[in-house]
Amino acid sequence: MSVYTVSRREIFERKSRSMLTILGIAVGVATIVALLSIGFGMQEQIRKSLDKILGAGFIVINENQLIFSTGGQLDASLAREIKRIKGVDAAVPILSEHVYIPKYSILPISVMGVDPQEADKISNVELASGRDWLPKDEGKLSAVIGYSIADALDLKPGDTLKVRLDVDGEKYVTLRVIAVAKPTGFGDQDQTVYLPYSTVEKLYGEYGKATMILVKLEDERYADSVKTQIEKRFKGLRVVEKKFLMEGVSQIMGTINSVLLGLGAISLLVGGLGVMNTIMTSVLERTRQIGILKAIGASRKKILVMFLFESVLLGIIGGAIGCVGGVVMTKLASLFIFKWTGLFLPFKLYSWVFLFASGVSILVGIGAGLYPSYRASNLRPVEALRYE
Amino acid sequence: MNKPAVELRKVYKVYLLGKIKVVALRNINLKIMPGEFVAIMGASGSGKTTLLNIIGGIDRPTYGDVLIDGVNTIYLSEDELASLRAKKIGFVFQFFNLIPVLNALENVMLPMSLNGGLSKAEMRARAKMLLELVGLGDRLYHKPTELSGGQSQRVAIARALANNPAIVLADEPTGNLDSKSGREIMSLMKKLNKERGQTFIVVTHDPEVASYADRIIRVKDGRIIEDRRKN
Numbered sequence: 001m002s003v004y005t006v007s008r009r010e011i012f013e014r015k016s017r018s019m020l021t022i023l024g025i026a027v028g029v030a031t032i033v034a035l036l037s038i039g040f041g042m043q044e045q046i047r048k049s050l051d052k053i054l055g056a057g058f059i060v061i062n063e064n065q066l067i068f069s070t071g072g073q074l075d076a077s078l079a080r081e082i083k084r085i086k087g088v089d090a091a092v093p094i095l096s097e098h099v100y101i102p103k104y105s106i107l108p109i110s111v112m113g114v115d116p117q118e119a120d121k122i123s124n125v126e127l128a129s130g131r132d133w134l135p136k137d138e139g140k141l142s143a144v145i146g147y148s149i150a151d152a153l154d155l156k157p158g159d160t161l162k163v164r165l166d167v168d169g170e171k172y173v174t175l176r177v178i179a180v181a182k183p184t185g186f187g188d189q190d191q192t193v194y195l196p197y198s199t200v201e202k203l204y205g206e207y208g209k210a211t212m213i214l215v216k217l218e219d220e221r222y223a224d225s226v227k228t229q230i231e232k233r234f235k236g237l238r239v240v241e242k243k244f245l246m247e248g249v250s251q252i253m254g255t256i257n258s259v260l261l262g263l264g265a266i267s268l269l270v271g272g273l274g275v276m277n278t279i280m281t282s283v284l285e286r287t288r289q290i291g292i293l294k295a296i297g298a299s300r301k302k303i304l305v306m307f308l309f310e311s312v313l314l315g316i317i318g319g320a321i322g323c324v325g326g327v328v329m330t331k332l333a334s335l336f337i338f339k340w341t342g343l344f345l346p347f348k349l350y351s352w353v354f355l356f357a358s359g360v361s362i363l364v365g366i367g368a369g370l371y372p373s374y375r376a377s378n379l380r381p382v383e384a385l386r387y388e
Numbered sequence: 389m390n391k392p393a394v395e396l397r398k399v400y401k402v403y404l405l406g407k408i409k410v411v412a413l414r415n416i417n418l419k420i421m422p423g424e425f426v427a428i429m430g431a432s433g434s435g436k437t438t439l440l441n442i443i444g445g446i447d448r449p450t451y452g453d454v455l456i457d458g459v460n461t462i463y464l465s466e467d468e469l470a471s472l473r474a475k476k477i478g479f480v481f482q483f484f485n486l487i488p489v490l491n492a493l494e495n496v497m498l499p500m501s502l503n504g505g506l507s508k509a510e511m512r513a514r515a516k517m518l519l520e521l522v523g524l525g526d527r528l529y530h531k532p533t534e535l536s537g538g539q540s541q542r543v544a545i546a547r548a549l550a551n552n553p554a555i556v557l558a559d560e561p562t563g564n565l566d567s568k569s570g571r572e573i574m575s576l577m578k579k580l581n582k583e584r585g586q587t588f589i590v591v592t593h594d595p596e597v598a599s600y601a602d603r604i605i606r607v608k609d610g611r612i613i614e615d616r617r618k619n
Contacts, residue, residue, distance in 0.1 A: 001490075001497040001511060009489035292485045295446050296547065297474020297502040299467040381446040385485075 003298065003306040006289075010282065011310060018314065021278040025318025025364060026325055028268030029357045033326025034333060034347075035260035036356070041347035043253040049184055050245055057216040058223075059245075060091075060230060063238040065211075067245070070096045070110070072209020076197075078234060079213045085229050087222025092118040093210035095200045099193060100164040104149055109163075110192045113200025125194065130157030130179025139198040143175040148190040150180040151338075163193070167204055183338075215239075268364055271318065275368035279311045283376040290376050291384030300377040307373035308366065315365020319358045326357065391458045393555055393587040394420040394443050399452030401438050401610070412438040414610045416452070420603075422554065425581045425588045427601035432593065435610040437559055440591045444477050444557045445469045457554055474503040478548025480558035480577075484540040486532040492519055492543045493528040499550040518546040522576060538569030545576060549586075556580075558590045562597055574600045 011018045060082065062073040076093035083091040095113035100106075116133035119125075128147060145155060155161060155177050165171045175193065183190055201207050215230075217223060227239045283290070290303055298306075330347045401413040412435045420426055430436040441447035442454055445461050454461045457476060461469060473479075478499075486495045496515035500506050506514070519528055522542040532540055541561060548556050558577065562570030578600045581588045590597060598604050606614035 001494050001508065002501045003498075005494065006487055006489060006498075013489050288485070289487060291446075292481075292487065293498075293502075294470060295444070295473065295479045295485075296499045297470055297551070299470045299502075301467070302502060382441050385446065385481075 003293065003302055004309055006293075007306050007310040007313065010286070011313060014282075017278060017281075021274050021314050022318040022321060024271035024274035025268070025315055025361055026271075026322040028264065028271035028364075029319050029322025029361050030325035030329050031267045032261065032264035032360065033323055033353055033357050034329040035264050036257070036353045037326065037330045037347040037349055038333065039253065039257040039260050040350060040353070043249065043257075044348060045184075045346040046249050046253070047246060049189070050242055050249070057089075057214065058227065058242060059240040060213040060215055061211075061238050061240060063236050065238075067240055068096075070098055070211055072204075072206035072211065074210045074213065074237075076208050076210040076213075078237075079210065081234075082213060082215055082230060085226055085233075087218050087226050088215060089218045090118060090214075090216040092214045092216075093197065094212050094214060095197055095204075095206060095209060096211040097200055097204050097206075098166070100166070101149065101153075101161065101193075102164060103162075104152055105191075109149070110188065111200060112192055112194050113197040114194060115197045119194075125184060125189065126182045127179045128182040130177070132179070133196060137178070137196050139196065139202060141173060141175045141199060142178045142196065144179040144181055144194040145175075145177055146181050146190040146192045146194075147183040148338075149193070150177070155180065161193075165203060173203065268360065272364040272368040275311050275314050275318075275365060276372060278314065279307055279369050279372040280375075282310065283307060283372045286376075287379060287384050287387035290379050291381050291387065294379070294381035295385060303379075304373045304377035307376050308369045311369025311373065312362055312365035315361045315363075315368070316358075318365075319361025322361065323354050323357055326353075390422055392419040392455070393422045393424070393457060394418070394589070395453075395455040396443070397453040397455075399442060399449045399454060401435070401442060401447070402450045412610050413442070413449070416610075416612060418605070418612065418615075420587060420589065422587055423581070423585045424603055425578065425601045426590070426603045426605060427598035428589065428591045428605045428607060429593060429595075429598050430607035434607045436591045436593075436607045438610075439607060440557055440559055440589065443555075443589065444479060445473050446479075474499060475551055476554045478550070478553040478556040480541070480544050480548050480556065480561045482560040482563040484532070484537070484544045484564070486540055486543055486547070488532050491529045491531050492524060492535065492546075495532070495543055496546045496550055499547060503551045515546070515550070518549050519543070521549075521580075522546045536569070537565045538572060541565060541569070541573050542576065545573070545580070549580070549584075553586065555587045555589065558588065560592055561590060562592070562594065567596075570594075570597070 061067065065073050072095060079091040079093045082088060092115060097111045098108035099111045101109055116137055119133060133142065143161065145161065157177055157179055159177045161175045161177055163173060163175055165173065217226060230237060230239055293303060327349060334347055396416050396418040399413055399416040400411070403410040403412055416439065428436045428439060438447065442449050445456065449462065456472060459472065461472065464472060487498065490498065493512065493515050496518055497511045500511045500514065516528060519525060522545050524539060524542050527535060527539060535543065562573055565573060574597055577588055580586065590601065592598055603617045605612055
C-alpha cells in the first residue's frame with residue numbers, strides 16, 4: 001500500500017481515457033517497431049543477397065557505365081580472359097535489357113541473359129517451381145520469371161507470357177515459362193525475367209556483348225591481386241566490389257531508415273502529448289486529492305513521483321502493446337504490400353528494436369509526465385484542498 | 389511544566405484579493421497544552437479555518453511564530469513541514485476527504501506508508517486496530533462510496549490517528565453529517581481524547597459540537613475574542 005497503489009487504481013478507474021492514451025503511445029511504438037523491422041530486415045536481406053550473388057567476388061563493368069544499367073557495354077569474351085587469372089573461380093557475362101509486359105506494368109521490366117551452364121554459380125535465384133535450364137534451352141525463349149510477375153499474372157511453368165521489346169520499333173515475342181523463382185526480397189529481382197544469354201543476344205542483336213561480368217573468386221584473399229590484374233590488363237574497365245555496393249546500400253537504407261524513424265518519432269511525439277494531456281487533466285481533477293495527500297504528510301517528491309509513475313506506467317503499457325502491435329503491423333504490411341504491389345518486403349524481428357522501443361516509451365512517459373507532475377508537486381496544500 | 393502542544397505568537401495572516409488586502413488573522417497569541425480538547429468557534433469568514441490550517445502547517449502565517457511541540461514551523465521547508473504533519477498531526481475534514489480508489493483499510497494505511505518505518509503487515513494490523521477502535525471492524529474492505537457519511541468520517545478519524553499524532557485537527561467534522569451521526573463522531577473524538585491523551589482541536593460554528601470541548605476559543609474578524617475553559 002503506497003501512493004503507487006493510488007496511481008495504479010486511478011489509471012484503471014479511468015478506463016477509457018487511459019486506454020486512449022495507451023493507444024496513442026502504442027501506435028507510435030508499433031510504427032517504430034514495424035518501420036525498423038522492415039528497414040533493417042530489408043538491409044540484411046540485401047546484404048545476404050549480395051553475399052550470395054558475389055560471395056567472394058565483384059562485378060566488372062565498363063568504366064563509363066553506371067552500376068545496374070542495361071545494354072551490351074562490354075565484350076563478353078573478356079569473361080574468358082578474366083577467368084584465366086589466378087584465383088578466379090568463375091567469370092560470367094550477363095546481358096541485361098528491358099522488356100515490357102503490358103498486362104503486368106507500364107514500366108520496363110529487367111531481362112537478364114545468363115549462360116544456363118553458369119547460372120547456378122553466380123545466382124541467388126532459387127526456383128519455387130519448374131525446372132532448371134538445360135542445354136536445349138540455348139537460344140530459345142525459355143524463361144525463368146521472378147516471383148512477383150508470376151504471382152500477379154498467375155503464371156505456372158508451362159504457361160506462356162507475351163512480352164514487348166522496343167528494338168527497331170515494337171516487337172512482340174511469346175516466352176515459355178519453364179520455372180518460377182522464389183521471392184528473393186529484392187523488389188527488382190522479383191520482377192525480372194531470366195533468359196539464356198544466347199537468347200537475349202539474339203533478341204536484341206547484341207552478339208558477343210555483356211552488360212557486366214560477374215566474377216567469383218576461389219577465396220577472398222585473391223580479391224586484391226585479381227582486382228589489380230583486371231585493372232592493369234584491361235583498359236576501360238571498372239571493378240565494383242561488394243564492399244562498395246554494400247556501402248551504397250547502407251547509405252540508401254540509412255537514409256530510408258532515418259526518414260521512417262522520423263515518421264515514427266512524430267507519431268510517438270503525438271502519443272507523448274496524449275500522455276501529457278491525460279496527466280495534466282488528472283492533476284487538475286485530482287487537485288483536491290493532492291491537497292489531502294499533502295495534508296496527511298506526502299512530500300513534494302512523493303507527489304512528483306506518484307504522477308510520474310502514472311505517466312511512466314501508461315508509457316510502459318503503451319510500449320508493450322505497441323511492440324506486439326508492431327509485429328502484427330509488420331506482418332500485415334509485408335503481406336499486403338506483397339499482395340498489392342508484388343514487392344516482397346522482408347522483415348526481421350530484432351530484440352534490440354524491442355528494447356529500443358520499450359526504452360523510448362519509458363522516456364516518453366517520463367518526458368510527458370515531468371511537467372504535470374512538477375506542477376502537482378508544487379501545489380500548495382491549502383489551495384489544493386480548497387479546489388472544487 | 390509541559391511544553392505546549394501548539395503555541396502561536398503574534399500570528400497574522402493577510403490575503404490579497406486582487407488589490408485588496410484581507411486580514412484573516414490579527415495578532416493571534418495562543419497556547420494549547422497536550423491532551424486538551426479545544427473548540428475554535430466563530431461565524432463563517434471569522435478566520436477559524438485559517439487558524440486551524442496554520443496550526444496544521446498546511447498554510448503559513450504572514451507574520452508570527454507557530455510552534456508545534458516546541459518546533460517553530462515557520463523555519464521549516466515544505467517537505468520538512470510535510471514530514472512534521474505526517475508524524476505529529478492528524479486531519480479530519482468536513483467532507484471526509486478519503487481517497488475514493490482506496491478501501492477503508494488502505495485509506496488508513498496511507499499516512500503510515502507516507503511516514504515510512506512500518507512493514508506492510510504492521511501497517512495492516514495497525515489500520516485494522518484503528519478501524520476497530522472507531523467501530524468499523526466490519527467495513528475494512530469497503531470503498532468510500534460504499535460507506536455512509538458517519539462511517540466515512542470514522543474512517544477519516546482512524547486515518548488521522550494512523551501515525552499516532554500528538555495533535556488531531558478537525559474542521560467542522562460534523563458539518564456534513566446528520567445530528568445522530570454528528571453526536572456519535574463527537575463522542576468518539578472525546579473518548580479518544582480521554583483514553584489516548586491526544587490533543588484535539590475542533591473548528592465549528594455549532595455550539596453542540598463545542599459542548600464536547602474542555603476549552604472554547606471564539607474568533608471574530610481574525611481576532612480571539614474569548615478563550616474560556618470549562619470547569
